[in-house]
């Protein structure tokens with residue numbers, strides 16, 4: 001596995017606030033990597049450190065094998081960044097803005113530009129300052145996706161987009177890696193339902209600390225929602241298989257719901273059947289939203305099981 005982006009003991013403080021706290025992170029080349037976490041977790045700061053828009057207080061961020069502190073102008077032909085509320089030349093019309101951007105990128109993909117223009121349906125003759133928030137986001141995405149960056153950093157890209165365009169944006173992003181060069185996408189978002197089918201890796205930040213970074217498949221595989229119902233009252237087991245259960249609920253005495261955080265498909269179903277003989281047992285994977293809520297609640301109230 002090669003790394004497109006890394007963070008090593010990366011730290012950024014703003015006065016007394018530690019926005020990023022000694023993060024070690026590897027983003028594999030070609031991955032679509034979600035940076036998740038509650039408000040104020042440090043996601044935007046992390047992206048800005050990679051882009052050298054902010055200096056680290058300590059540690060290092062790298063992209064394309066180079067420290068973000070020493071990125072050259074030519075490197076930015078390979079790196080795209082779209083953020084909610086980012087500075088755009090508001091006096092330009094959409095057409096002028098796109099022509100202006102096109103001139104900077106030798107690898108501009110005209111066919112992709114055309115497809116995204118049709119998709120986003122932007123009024124070419126209108127000045128950016130007269131676009132709605134969502135339309136401005138579309139203009140920023142059009143100007144960035146069209147040069148097919150090798151690294152694409154997206155900070156809340158779905159903000160202000162209607163559900164149809166969100167869906168089509170996901171489809172456009174899914175196409176990005178299928179070219180001659182693998183594209184790596186890091187996406188900070190709260191729109192979990194939108195990114196679920198897009199991403200293959202997840203990192204979870206909380207209060208500037210990295211709590212988890214792994215493939216979505218591995219994260220999904222080791223968490224399972226289970227539901228048990230029986231003829232007689234049930235008690236949650238404290239030893240395995242119940243030892244790693246969280247969010248235990250007992251809507252009535254003969255029913256149990258929980259999330260198993262150490263699910264193993266080879267052993268867990270058998271252990272459940274042995275612990276609850278004769279009971280009706282169902283299990284299902286968790287959605288990204290459910291996983292997020294589980295992680296966020298775990299750090300908020302660590303004693304909650």
Ligand SMILES: Nc1ncnc2c1ncn2[C@@H]1O[C@H](COP(=O)(O)OP(=O)(O)OP(=O)(O)O)[C@@H](O)[C@H]1O
Nearest residue numbers: 014017018019037038039040041042043044045046
């Ligand atoms: N320029 C700044 N000056 C002072 N504090 C800042 C600055 N930028 C960020 N912070 C603080 O750093 C912390 C992390 O902020 P950041 O914007 O990175 O979080 P985030 O995870 O992107 O949040 P959200 O999901 O709300 O966008 C917050 O406590 C924030 O108040």
